[in-house]
Amino acid sequence: xxxxxxxxxxxxxxxxxxxxxxxxxxxxxxxxxxxxxxxxxxxxxxxxxxxxxxxxxxxxxxxxxxxxxxxxxxxxxxxxxxxxxxxxxxxxxxxxxxxxxxxxxxxxxxxxxxxxxxxxxxxxxxxxxxxxxxxxxxxxxxxxxxxxxxxxxxxxxxxxxxxxxxxxxxxxxxxxxxxxxxxxxxxxxxxxxxxxxxxxxxxxxxxxxxxxxxxxxxxxxxxxxxxxxxxxxxxxxxxxxxxxxxxxxxxxxxxxxxxxxxxxxxxxxxxxxxxxxxxxxxxxxxxxxxxxxxxxxxxxxxxxxxxxxxxxxxxxxxxxxxxxxxxxxxxxxxxxxxxxxxxxxxxxxxxxxxxxxxxxxxxxxxxxxxxxxxxxxxxxxxxxxxxxxxxxxxxxxxxxxxxxxxxxxxxxxxxxxxxxxxxxxxxxxxxxxxxxxxxxxxxxxxxxxxxxxxxxxxxxxxxxxxxxxxxxxxxxxxxxxxxxxxxxxxxxxxxxxxxxxxxxxxxxxxxxxxxxxxxxxxxxxxxxxxxxxxxxxxxxxxxxxxxxxxxxxxxxxxxxxxxxxxxxxxxxxxxxxxxxxxxxxxxxxxxxxxxxxxxxxxxxxxxxxxxxxxxxxxxxxxxxxxxxxxxxxxxxxxxxxxxxxxxxxxxxxxxxxxxxx
Amino acid sequence: xxxxxxxxxxxxxxxxxxxxxxxxxxxxxxxxxxxxxxxxxxxxxxxxxxxxxxxxxxxxxxxxxxxxxxxxxxxxx
Numbered sequence: 001x002x003x004x005x006x007x008x009x010x011x012x013x014x015x016x017x018x019x020x021x022x023x024x025x026x027x028x029x030x031x032x033x034x035x036x037x038x039x040x041x042x043x044x045x046x047x048x049x050x051x052x053x054x055x056x057x058x059x060x061x062x063x064x065x066x067x068x069x070x071x072x073x074x075x076x077x078x079x080x081x082x083x084x085x086x087x088x089x090x091x092x093x094x095x096x097x098x099x100x101x102x103x104x105x106x107x108x109x110x111x112x113x114x115x116x117x118x119x120x121x122x123x124x125x126x127x128x129x130x131x132x133x134x135x136x137x138x139x140x141x142x143x144x145x146x147x148x149x150x151x152x153x154x155x156x157x158x159x160x161x162x163x164x165x166x167x168x169x170x171x172x173x174x175x176x177x178x179x180x181x182x183x184x185x186x187x188x189x190x191x192x193x194x195x196x197x198x199x200x201x202x203x204x205x206x207x208x209x210x211x212x213x214x215x216x217x218x219x220x221x222x223x224x225x226x227x228x229x230x231x232x233x234x235x236x237x238x239x240x241x242x243x244x245x246x247x248x249x250x251x252x253x254x255x256x257x258x259x260x261x262x263x264x265x266x267x268x269x270x271x272x273x274x275x276x277x278x279x280x281x282x283x284x285x286x287x288x289x290x291x292x293x294x295x296x297x298x299x300x301x302x303x304x305x306x307x308x309x310x311x312x313x314x315x316x317x318x319x320x321x322x323x324x325x326x327x328x329x330x331x332x333x334x335x336x337x338x339x340x341x342x343x344x345x346x347x348x349x350x351x352x353x354x355x356x357x358x359x360x361x362x363x364x365x366x367x368x369x370x371x372x373x374x375x376x377x378x379x380x381x382x383x384x385x386x387x388x389x390x391x392x393x394x395x396x397x398x399x400x401x402x403x404x405x406x407x408x409x410x411x412x413x414x415x416x417x418x419x420x421x422x423x424x425x426x427x428x429x430x431x432x433x434x435x436x437x438x439x440x441x442x443x444x445x446x447x448x449x450x451x452x453x454x455x456x457x458x459x460x461x462x463x464x465x466x467x468x469x470x471x472x473x474x475x476x477x478x479x480x481x482x483x484x485x486x487x488x489x490x491x492x493x494x495x496x497x498x499x500x501x502x503x504x505x506x507x508x509x510x511x512x513x514x515x516x517x518x519x520x521x522x523x524x525x526x527x528x529x530x531x532x533x534x535x536x537x538x539x540x541x542x543x544x545x546x547x548x549x550x551x552x553x554x555x556x557x558x559x560x561x562x563x564x565x566x567x568x569x570x571x572x573x574x575x576x577x578x579x580x581x582x583x584x585x586x587x588x589x590x591x592x593x594x595x596x597x598x599x600x601x602x603x604x605x606x607x608x609x610x611x612x613x614x615x616x617x618x619x620x621x622x623x624x625x626x627x628x629x630x631x632x633x634x635x636x637x638x639x640x641x642x643x644x645x646x647x648x649x650x651x652x653x654x655x656x657x658x659x660x661x
Numbered sequence: 662x663x664x665x666x667x668x669x670x671x672x673x674x675x676x677x678x679x680x681x682x683x684x685x686x687x688x689x690x691x692x693x694x695x696x697x698x699x700x701x702x703x704x705x706x707x708x709x710x711x712x713x714x715x716x717x718x719x720x721x722x723x724x725x726x727x728x729x730x731x732x733x734x735x736x737x738x
Contacts, residue, residue: 230714232713232714233711233714234715234716235732236708236709236716238708239709239732244734247732247733247734248734250669250670250733251733251734251736255670257669257670258667259730259733260667260730261735262714263667263711263714263730263732263733264733264734266732268738273737273738275734276736276737276738279734279736280736283736285736328738347738348738464737468736469736486737489736491736491737492735492737495735509680509681510679511674545737545738546738549735
């Protein structure tokens with residue numbers, strides 16, 4: 001048996017309470033590795049075409065990474081997978097925390113739930129094996145309180161890893177996620193609503209099985225080399241948050257120069273993702289006022305209030321996910337704002353969602369919004385985007401006080417933003433209209449509200465502007481989980497150094513004009529295809545996006561995989577596995593009736609019309625042509641459909657076709 | 662000796678080859694490299710610079726195969 005994996009999956013039928021172990025053969029691991037890749041192949045078969053995402057036929061999976069627990073650094077991510085109720089297609093959400101090793105220590109590479117429990121339950125796996133326990137007393141409690149209660153209820157020697165949902169997911173908000181380790185979130189794709197629909201309140205994992213590794217010393221050596229670099233990196237003391245806007249200005253310049261992604265680790269160690277709070281606004285990366293504005297509308301006097309040095313003052317300790325040496329997270333003291341305990345600090349995405357996007361410079365309100373989302377389970381990205389839409393609808397008379405229960409909605413009104421978010425979390429009044437994201441809200445409101453509903457294929461995009469990075473726009477439009485910022489971008493590709501390992505990946509070792517990124521062609525298409533294949537490998541392995549950004553010459557994913565599993569495969573071979581996984585994700589969407597061409601970016605996301613002010617003034621994306629180029633580079637046709645032979649090969653139905661592909 | 666360099670936008674790039682390397686004579690220091698790249702305000706600039714992922718004094722002698730980089734931002738996360 002190969003090493004690194006646990007060799008089996010657990011299936012839980014919540015309707016009957018039955019547990020089934022399902023072995024996985026080595027050939028399947030070779031083809032799909034683990035994580036999202038293995039899950040996509042499995043759920044392609046398991047979820048019938050046309051299944052209601054909130055019905056018993058949907059299958060919700062919790063996947064560990066193939067490299068998790070092998071000693072490979074930066075490989076502690078877990079993934080929730082299902083058919084997304086938000087988009088109607090493939091859904092996954094990626095999260096740090098502690099759950100990924102815990103899944104494997106229970107003896108499984110993944111745990112899958114089908115059916116619907118007759119009453120709320122918690123899955124518990126410990127030395128006694130798997131069982132379902134009554135969760136009626138937990139139903140209605142917030143995600144963080146639920147975890148605290150379960151932690152008291154399971155005080156054994158081994159500290160359990162716990163995932164839980166909050167009331168928003170119980171109320172089937174399509175923009176709800178799953179919490180782990182006190183508020184780390186698998187937030188996207190509406191995975192929380194699927195868990196809520198199954199009446200699965202929580203998962204408590206306290207297994208202690210060892211995780212094998214073919215070459216522990218070899219893996220340790222790779223990890224140590226990476227960790228040594230991260231530990232050596234220190235920013236100079238005079239590199240304070242006040243300098244970040246200047247660095248942001250450089251980021252938005254017209255010349256793109258090669259950078260060493262490893263140096264970003266120093267920035268992440270100091271500020272986490274909040275380094276982009278101000279830099280992103282200045283560079284044009286952060287959308288302002290529901291994607292219609294720019295730094296001209298949210299200038300220095302306002303954005304400087306988001307200086308991440310201010311956020312550091314509330315930090316009580318740094319937070320590292322499992323196997324992480326960077327530690328971009330932190331716990332912070334917000335007792336004066338929320339009355340609750342210490343909590344995970346707001347990430348960049350959360351800050352951007354409730355600050356510049358809404359014209360809000362009240363930093364304290366960001367902490368409050370973060371706490372509301374972490375407790376209720378709302379995805380901060382989608383929730384912020386939906387509030388932005390509501391503000392613009394109100395401004396244009398599409399929503400009035402009669403609709404909002406007397407609440408006046410204004411850009412930058414922190415009190416109104418907090419009140420509206422609470423209403424969404426509780427599905428009260430107008431909050432019920434908004435609780436399922438922008439697309440559903442626009443359908444319910446009517447009167448032209450869809451003009452202000454910024455989404456891609458039903459999912460709200462994250463707060464990195466596609467007009468600043470067309471390759472990101474391709475990912476927003478063409479990934480089977482649209483609107484995701486973690487899939488690919490030129491900002492990620494350029495420091496990746498993939499070309500040193502994969503000959504077909506375009507070399508980016510020389511400076512070039514930013515305008516080149518807006519020219520559709522083979523190079524841009526190949527960059528998108530290469531990074532997306534690489535991303536699939538990372539998601540199969542439990543790898544962290546920030547490790548990817550540091551570059552594969554540092555975080556040696558291909559070597560980690562060989563040393564952990566005992567395989568002797570080339571980088572090109574692994575990249576073909578990545579292509580296979582992405583093809584299966586695409587096939588899932590096709591099987592569920594999604595025409596890839598129907599996923600269209602909101603006009604503002606593609607610069608139609610272009611902004612008139614700010615660093616992105618005048619920029620628009622030839623997105624359709626770029627997406628077609630990406631599809632072709634993946635080996636699909638120009639409509640995003642997968643030719644039969646390639647489909648059979650990706651699904652492993654035809655070995656001969658696989659050999660030719 | 663060959664030094665891998667990730668230079669800032671304002672650097673003079675004439676000495677950097679297509680693969681991102683600069684050839685320097687044996688015994689050259691970080692300060693020599695900054696001069697070759699025509700980096701202004703070298704004492705200040707050196708603070709934002711690393712050699713093999715550690716900050717070092719400008720007088721540090723470089724070795725063949727060293728990597729020199731400048732802190733910069735990548736949007737993401």
